[in-house]
Amino acid sequence: MAHLVELDDPADPRLADYRDLRDVELRKHLEVEHGLFIAEGAKVVRRAVEGGFRPRSFLMAPRWLDGFADVLEVTEAPCYVVSEALAEEVTGFHVHRGALASLERRALPSIDDVLDGARSVLVLxxxxxHTNVGAIFRSGAALGFDAVLLAPRCADPLYRRSIKVGMGAVFQVPWTRLPDWYDALPTLSGRGFTTVALTLAADSSPIEAAVAGLDRVALVLGSEGHGLSTRWEQSADRRAIIPMAEGIDSLNVAAATAVACYVTARR
Structure with missing residues (x-):
């Protein structure tokens, strides 16, 4: 069972994992360096632990202990019990969802492992x-996608904000990063997937037609600003568009993913 430790000093070194959680650049370096990530909220923390991630520690106010007892019983990690005011001072925001946890990152799986048995894949x-990445994972999980592949420069799915927006979907859907950006899509085609790029290219067809009858499909989505690179757009097997009302050309990438996943899941 977790050992409860009451703390009252915001400078206590045992709270180092939880400092300045709103400082994105600082957290990216700190979390990668120390091999950790932060989960926020009782539901998300529970899903992380149930997903097999090993807790380093927990942080919560006294009023949340009873509701979290089942999780604390199955770990030896310390649980730091602090006032809500002290939690806010350490983290930089009001912790209103009950709990925080620092958990150990795991080595990323191979593409072979992630794609084993997969029929529907998201490629970013x-x-x-981070908000968009979390929302994309949530849509993929909700609509039955089997895996997510990320280009090297994509945001970290294990960043706190991404996990929170995705309601812990990152713990449910297998994912990894692509080691080779340039030939990523031809490689997927060689593995038996039809790559379908969401793009406004002139030869794009409606998403319903683009995915109809496909067995193994990889939906390919680009950045928030410029969309897909020319390389990825042209190397995809097919290009698809979500038809819009006149005067609107596109959706936010997270919203477009949800629509495309819905259509693809019913192909």
Whole structure:
């Protein structure tokens, strides 16, 4: 069972994992360096632990202990019990969802492992907003996608904001990063997937037609600003568009993913 430790000093070194959680650049370096990530909220923390991630520690106010007892019983990690005011001072925001946990990152799986048995895959190129990445994972999980592949410059799915927006879907859907950006899509085609790029290219067909009858499909989505690179757009097997009302050309990448996943899941 977790050992409860009451703390009252915001400078206590045992709270180092939780400092300045709103400082994105600082956290990116700190979390990678120390091999950790932060989960926020009782539901998300529970899903992380149930997903097999090993807790380093927990941080919560006294009023949340009873509701979290089942999780604390199955770990030896310390649980730091602090006032809500102290938690806010350490983290930089009001912790209103009950709990935080620092958990150990795991080595990323191989593409072979992630794609084993997969029929529907999301492939993201340079989606740099953590909120969008979290929402994309949530849509993929909700609509039955089997895996997510990320280009090297995509935002970290294990960043706190991404995990929170995705409600812990990152712990459910297998994912990894692509080691080779340039030939990523031809490689997927060689593995038996039809790559379908969401793009406004002139030869794009409606998403319903583009995915109809496909067995193994990889939906390819680009960055928030410029969309897909020319390389990825042209090397995809097919190009698809979500038809819009006159005067609107596109959706936010997270919203477009949800629509495309819905259509593809019912192909």
């Amino acid at each position: 190129e340079d989606v740099v907003d």
